[in-house]
Amino acid sequence: MLIAIDNKQNRRFRTIMSKGLTTRAEDYSRWYTDVIMAAQLADYSPVKGCMVIRPNGYALWEKMQAALDKMFKDTGHVNAYFPLFIPESFMKKEAEHVEGFAPECAVVTHGGGKKLEEPLFIRPTSETIIWSMYKKWIQSHRDLPILINQWANVVRWEMRTRLFLRTTEFLWQEGHTAHATAEEAEEETIKMMNVYAKFAQDFMAIPVIRGIKTEQEKFAGAVRTYCIEAMMQDKRALQAGTSHNLGQNFAKAFDVTFQDENGDLKLVYATSWGVSTRLIGAIIMTHSDDKGLVLPPKLAPVQVVIIPIWKGDDQKDAVLQKVEEMTIQWNGRFAFKVDDREGYRPGWKYNEWEQRGVPLRIEIGPKDVENNQVMMARRDNGEKTAVPMANLSMTVERTLETIQNDLFKKALAYRDENLIEIDSYDEFKEKINDPGGFFWAHWCGQNACEDRLQEETKATIRCIPIDDSKRVEEGTCMLCGEPSHERVIMAKAY
RNA sequence: CGGGGCGUAGCGCAGUCCGGUUAGCGCGCCUGCCUUGGGAGCAGGAGGCCCCCAGUUCAAAUCUGGGCGCCCCGACCA
Incomplete structure (x- = not known):
């Protein structure tokens, strides 16, 4: 008993408070939480099952959003926003959908100090409210397709939650499209699955398997669900994105019809697809190590951190001057940060930025200034090399690309081995x-x-x-x- | 909802079994000095409804009863 307590105490003592984190081998799920806390991505909120996404985490999400949003726009989608509240009656219109979501919905029964005539569901997903609107907007085949995406928060009352992977409230995007034919809807569903796969591989550096869900695993209300599945370092699977062919289920439930070229009245075909802040969990669990977070360069809010090193004011001025010259052409090229804080020693800063997952670190001290070089350290493999100041921008750019590629290769090799x-x-x-x-x-x-x-x-x-x-x-x-x-x-x- | 663990300073914990000085320790934080190439050092300092409520007692962080909350593991889920 005493020994057990001592061990626990020692471990915690040794971890966040002083040096390293809990290691993956010691306790994978504690490691995961430690990485998040050390990188200040998120924190627990006063409300059970909810989390606060801190600036570091939100910056990452913004980078992901930007990349995804562009991909959606490039495939013809537009953004809109639908309300958080959904009338209870809407939720009940599609049989399978109700069954799937009813148990995990939060419901508002009071407003303005009075009991509501009809309870309002807080969206667990927006199919119902969106299709109630599509009914108004669709009459003719000329109104189709509708290709709308929305960035929103949703609430699902989960029994058990984990930071990023499953929280009661989470952020996501949900695409909702309406089509004239089954073929077109199927094509859209697959197209978006492929967009997700591309995003996962090219930006998150996570290899995924594209596939179809079984009847039991598919989305409540879908005809068919496509997904991308990723392997985490503990070899467990993480569903990283889903794309649903909803067939005519919601069109039937909400009576959404259109007249085709021949004047015949037909039911509309639907799709919906989404990825969420869960992807942040995927990034953490795919790339990070026992020193902390590892971010793929394309999504890292800070791609390069520069640590100036000096002794005394003269050196400080000289080194910072050099840093200024060096980075003057970097603006707009990559996201960098100069950590010239006083009172923290270089080694301390190295560790801090390593925990935060910054892909590349550049150290520059008096010796480097003298030799017209810098020290460059890669976060992903710890490699540290002297790099000439000449063409440094190019070197940094290429190295970031290399890191991005290497992260993917490493993850792919691991996935394939297992x-x-x-x-x-x-x-x-x-x-x-x-x-x-x-x-x-x-x-x-x-x-x-x-x-x-x-x-x-x-x-x-x-x-x-x-x-x-x-x-x-x-x-x-x-x-x-x-x-x-x-x-x-x-x-x-x- | 079941099983386990836990609530004491910002964080991690000791103290609780066996009630009794001014409730400690590490890290962090503040001030100053000194430092800066892998988490430095010294000195000084701030910081506590000991989860809540009730009870027992001369006396409760400690005992009793009740409540609340959190984390981990399972059943459900992106």
Whole structure:
């Protein structure tokens, strides 16, 4: 007992308060929280299950938003904003949707000191209110397609929450589109899944598997749900984005029809798609290490931090002068910060910026000024090299690109190492816990086997892959032995 | 909702079993000096409804009863 307490005490003592964080090996989930706290990305709020996104975290989100928003605009979408409150009756119009969301909704019953005639749901997602409006806006095929996105907060009353990964309130974007044909809606659904995959790989440097959700895992109210799945460092899966083909379900529920070229009245086809601040959790768990956060350069709010080093005022002036000259052409090229705070020693600053995930650090002291060079340290692999002052901007730019690419390669290699084919259920039951990972396995397509899988192993079918991870081949269901025509991805998920 | 852990300074904790000085320790914070190439040092200082309520007692952080909250692990979920 005493020993246990001592250990705990020592560990905490040794961690945030003094030097390093809890390591991944020690306690992965505590490490995750420590990284967030040390990088000051977020903090717990007074309200259970909610979090405050601090400036460092919000700056990251803004970078993500900017990149995604551009991708949405480039694919023809426009932004709009729909209200937070949804009439209860709306929520109840689509049967599966109600069933899926009712248990996790927050409901406002009072306003202005009086009981409301009709309770207002706080949106867990906006399909219903949006389709109530689309009904007003759509009459003719000429009104289609509608390609609207909104950046918003939503509330889902989760039983168990974790910073960024699952909080009661979270920020996201939700695209809601309306189309004349099923083909067009399907095309849109896949297109947006691909946008997400591209964003994940090119910006977040996270490799993802694109796939289709099983009937049980799909969105409540969708005909078909596409997703991107990423592997975290603990080898668990994280659903990083979803894109739903809603078919005519919401058009039916809200009676949204249009007249086609022939004057026939037809139901509209719908899609919806979203990614959330959960992606910040994905970035943390994919790239960060025991020293703290590691950010991909393309999304890092501060890409380069410059640490001037000096002894005495003369040196200080000379070094800062050099820094000034050096960075004068950097404005608008990359995001940098000069940390010339007094009273903190260089080593202290190195650690602080490492915890915050800044991709590149440049140290410049009297010796460097003399030699017309700087020291450059990469956050991702710790490499520290002397770099000539000449063409420094170019070197920095290239190094940032290299880091971005290396992060992706490293994550991809890790993912692939831990993505294995498996045929024996007994073997699976062992390996899902140790070493863990993503497993390609045959599945017959029946709910019963899927349920059994989850009950017995806590793993779920993450998706039926449709990209390079697709494995079409004849086989037998790992669980029941019935015929299967392709493999699915099974893993434990967040 | 079940299981576990915990509420004492900004953070991490000791003290609680066995009631009794002015409630401590580390880190952080403030002031000054000195320093600055991987989390320096010295000196001084500020900071506490000991989660809340009730009870027992001459006396409660400590005992009793009740409540609240948080974290972790499970069942549900992006």
